[in-house]
Amino acid sequence: EVQLLESGGGLIQPGGSLRLSCAASGFTFSSHAMSWVRQAPGKGLDWVSTFSHSSGNTFYGDSVKGRFTITRDNSENTLYLQMHSLRVEDTAVYYCARRGGRDGWGAFDIWGQGTMVTVSS
Amino acid sequence: EIVLTQSPATLSLSPGERATLSCWASQSIARELAWYQQKPGQAPRLLIYDASNRATGIPARFSGSGSGTDFTLTISSLEPEDFAVYYCQQRSNWPLTFGGGTRVEIK
Numbered sequence: 001e002v003q004l005l006e007s008g009g010g011l012i013q014p015g016g017s018l019r020l021s022c023a024a025s026g027f028t029f030s031s032h033a034m035s036w037v038r039q040a041p042g043k044g045l046d047w048v049s050t051f052s053h054s055s056g057n058t059f060y061g062d063s064v065k066g067r068f069t070i071t072r073d074n075s076e077n078t079l080y081l082q083m084h085s086l087r088v089e090d091t092a093v094y095y096c097a098r099r100g101g102r103d104g105w106g107a108f109d110i111w112g113q114g115t116m117v118t119v120s121s
Numbered sequence: 122e123i124v125l126t127q128s129p130a131t132l133s134l135s136p137g138e139r140a141t142l143s144c145w146a147s148q149s150i151a152r153e154l155a156w157y158q159q160k161p162g163q164a165p166r167l168l169i170y171d172a173s174n175r176a177t178g179i180p181a182r183f184s185g186s187g188s189g190t191d192f193t194l195t196i197s198s199l200e201p202e203d204f205a206v207y208y209c210q211q212r213s214n215w216p217l218t219f220g221g222g223t224r225v226e227i228k
Contacts, residue, residue: 111166
């Protein structure tokens with residue numbers, strides 16, 4: 001079964017750091033770009049970051065650039081998101097998502113169940 | 122940044138009725154648009170990719186159309202399980218962006 005399982009969320013104070021993990025199974029992890037998408041409580045979906053499977057390039061949304069770092073370990077089939085200088089507005093459910101398609105750059109076809117990050121003092 | 126505008130914000134319909142959801146892009150994105158369904162407490166689910174292709178396991182009552190800047194998701198006859206929030210998303214340019222969503226609610 002194709003599956004993504006996030007972990008690492010929790011309550012953190014403003015200015016703090018947190019690392020999220022996403023364990024993938026059931027597919028060839030190294031053949032797909034992988035992303036993080038977040039959703040603040042009661043709000044819409046917000047793309048955070050993507051790690052290429054082909055070039056090693058990384059891409060970030062403006063609101064997290066310079067504070068968040070996406071990495072992946074293809075040997076462990078795991079995607080990570082290191083978050084620094086967290087702000088109250090980073091509070092959200094963070095989803096790990098696979099980009100589908102033959103070239104691995106398609107739509108988000110597989111999603112994890114999400115992990116909640118709460119930034120509050 | 123490509124802005125996606127979804128309309129209407131809320132659609133109130135009865136089971137069996139036809140739902141038509143719109144998504145407009147601020148610049149041309151060819152056919153690089155996807156539609157997702159999200160129910161409360163659940164992760165989004167891919168319905169349509171590349172404007173008109175149904176994802177695996179998606180019922181035929183869901184269809185997508187459009188290209189360039191104007192896109193439509195149609196649900197031909199609403200089933201009780203279709204009442205949810207629907208998002209469009211473009212993959213044409215960085216940053217990837219989502220529309221604000223359309224809530225389809227029971228009338």
